[in-house]
Amino acid sequence: MDESVVLGIESTAHTASAGVVRRDAGGGFEVLSIRSSSWSPPKGGIHPREAANDHAEKLPGLIRGALGEARVGPRELSAVAFAQGPGLGPCLRTGASAARALSAVAGVPLVGVNHCVAHLEVGRALMGCEDPVLLYASGGNTQVIAYAAGRYRVFGETLDIGVGNMLDKYGRAASLPFPSGPAIERLARGGRRLLPLPYSVKGMDVAFSGMLTSAMQMRADGASEEDLAMSLQEVAFAMLVEVAERAMAHVGRDELLLGGGVAANARLREMARLMAEGRGARAFVPEPRLCVDNGAMIAVLGAMMLAAGATTRLEDSAVRQRFRTDEVEVTWR
Amino acid sequence: MSPAWWRVEEVIAQGAEAVLLSGTWLGRAAVLKLRAPKAYRHPELDARIRAARARAEARALRDGRAAGVRTPAVLDIDEGAGALVLERIDGPTVRAAYDGLPDADRARVARALGGVLGALHDAGLVHGDPTTSNFIVERLPPEGSVSLATIDMSMGGPAEGVEERGVDLRLLHEAFCSTHHLHEREFALVLEGYRAGNPGGAEGAISRMDAIASRGRYQARGAKEGTG
Numbered sequence: 001m002d003e004s005v006v007l008g009i010e011s012t013a014h015t016a017s018a019g020v021v022r023r024d025a026g027g028g029f030e031v032l033s034i035r036s037s038s039w040s041p042p043k044g045g046i047h048p049r050e051a052a053n054d055h056a057e058k059l060p061g062l063i064r065g066a067l068g069e070a071r072v073g074p075r076e077l078s079a080v081a082f083a084q085g086p087g088l089g090p091c092l093r094t095g096a097s098a099a100r101a102l103s104a105v106a107g108v109p110l111v112g113v114n115h116c117v118a119h120l121e122v123g124r125a126l127m128g129c130e131d132p133v134l135l136y137a138s139g140g141n142t143q144v145i146a147y148a149a150g151r152y153r154v155f156g157e158t159l160d161i162g163v164g165n166m167l168d169k170y171g172r173a174a175s176l177p178f179p180s181g182p183a184i185e186r187l188a189r190g191g192r193r194l195l196p197l198p199y200s201v202k203g204m205d206v207a208f209s210g211m212l213t214s215a216m217q218m219r220a221d222g223a224s225e226e227d228l229a230m231s232l233q234e235v236a237f238a239m240l241v242e243v244a245e246r247a248m249a250h251v252g253r254d255e256l257l258l259g260g261g262v263a264a265n266a267r268l269r270e271m272a273r274l275m276a277e278g279r280g281a282r283a284f285v286p287e288p289r290l291c292v293d294n295g296a297m298i299a300v301l302g303a304m305m306l307a308a309g310a311t312t313r314l315e316d317s318a319v320r321q322r323f324r325t326d327e328v329e330v331t332w333r
Numbered sequence: 334m335s336p337a338w339w340r341v342e343e344v345i346a347q348g349a350e351a352v353l354l355s356g357t358w359l360g361r362a363a364v365l366k367l368r369a370p371k372a373y374r375h376p377e378l379d380a381r382i383r384a385a386r387a388r389a390e391a392r393a394l395r396d397g398r399a400a401g402v403r404t405p406a407v408l409d410i411d412e413g414a415g416a417l418v419l420e421r422i423d424g425p426t427v428r429a430a431y432d433g434l435p436d437a438d439r440a441r442v443a444r445a446l447g448g449v450l451g452a453l454h455d456a457g458l459v460h461g462d463p464t465t466s467n468f469i470v471e472r473l474p475p476e477g478s479v480s481l482a483t484i485d486m487s488m489g490g491p492a493e494g495v496e497e498r499g500v501d502l503r504l505l506h507e508a509f510c511s512t513h514h515l516h517e518r519e520f521a522l523v524l525e526g527y528r529a530g531n532p533g534g535a536e537g538a539i540s541r542m543d544a545i546a547s548r549g550r551y552q553a554r555g556a557k558e559g560t561g
Binding site: 271275 | 371461
């Protein structure tokens, strides 16, 4: 397959993003641009319809910006990729509509991709790992994913809420901005005392609602904000790293890849590196702009699928809110 | 736990969480299970988790034994070091032995496997990680009736709900069929043994096992919580 240039559109949750990547004939990748806009609720959690309205307003400018920075015109694209799921329905539909329109105007194929798989493939394309276990930690998703027998399979996941969602819910109670991860990370640096939050791991699965309830209660009882922030990070991230290690041992892999917005956290990145070192493995930690939801990762997977001939017909381009990782037929590796 | 009581001979297994060493403890054949510190964890959290797991595992083995299930005796525990000293039970794991056994012995082992899980469930316990690597074939006819020993109950413990028992059975089903796929059909014998071991609760747990299998991920799942 010749060189290709693909634009990717991401809009599964509160972030709308467009990114352009170039894939060379040998399968090497280069990110040409990423333009993103994150919607924050004035108060409370994400309202899907309001986020989608904001995405609809921002996406045309983000797409123009990403094409401009990459110095490509719409007709020079090889394909337009979009996140077909999983995610919030109204947000997904907004991104899908933009992608359908652009692909029709430019006269190029459409490629619908799985958002979770894109988090993994961006690491393989740009970080140099071959066959990693992905620890994917974001607001809505918390999964441990690896390739086995022709599919990406979920070896472990949260049994209740995503780790980022847990941090955001705590942040809302503590009047921190949304998303609350960065504010909690800053507060945690001043933490001194580890508070006894419940640690909940079952096999390769984790659960966060117990520690959330417990942290809220401790906060109401006057525990220090800094100690709470540090304890939330220490306990939640230790759970994540432990199940990632279990999965690596189970499937016999020696590469760990981080993805998702929570993977931008410096403490989680450090813990992932320490775990990998401890077992003679390597940790691949993409720069934060590639960990958070972004259009470039959608473009990367789109380009891989395009090279394998896996484009999406218009009639098959409906969004899939519950698009499962292991439903994707992997034809490109 | 005094180091002088303990003599290490060899490493049996190195897992993600613990290392298993064989040796002697006060002259008796024993296994040392050592949960090594994890550098990535906050030291206090690390100590808390290792102590809690050593304690929980010792308790689960003891409770299993009280329910009439053959488990290794807990000889010593050092929570601070995350260490357990266990009786050494000799014999191949079911995983290693099963496919090579004659038909009649396979049937005996399959029934015994179900019987052991049934007895644990009947006593209000779950194993937590019932793969065929976690059962040792200690004895087979003609040396006597079949005896399976149950090891590594570190993920198990008291659980009264039908959901937990269904999950336990489901795990055994997955492990049995993927490891012994030539004899997949013999899982029916495992269930036969399970019914005999858990006469009161078997049907509920078996139908829950089937329901769990049809659920798949991203579906509502029963709340399972394990504390470290």
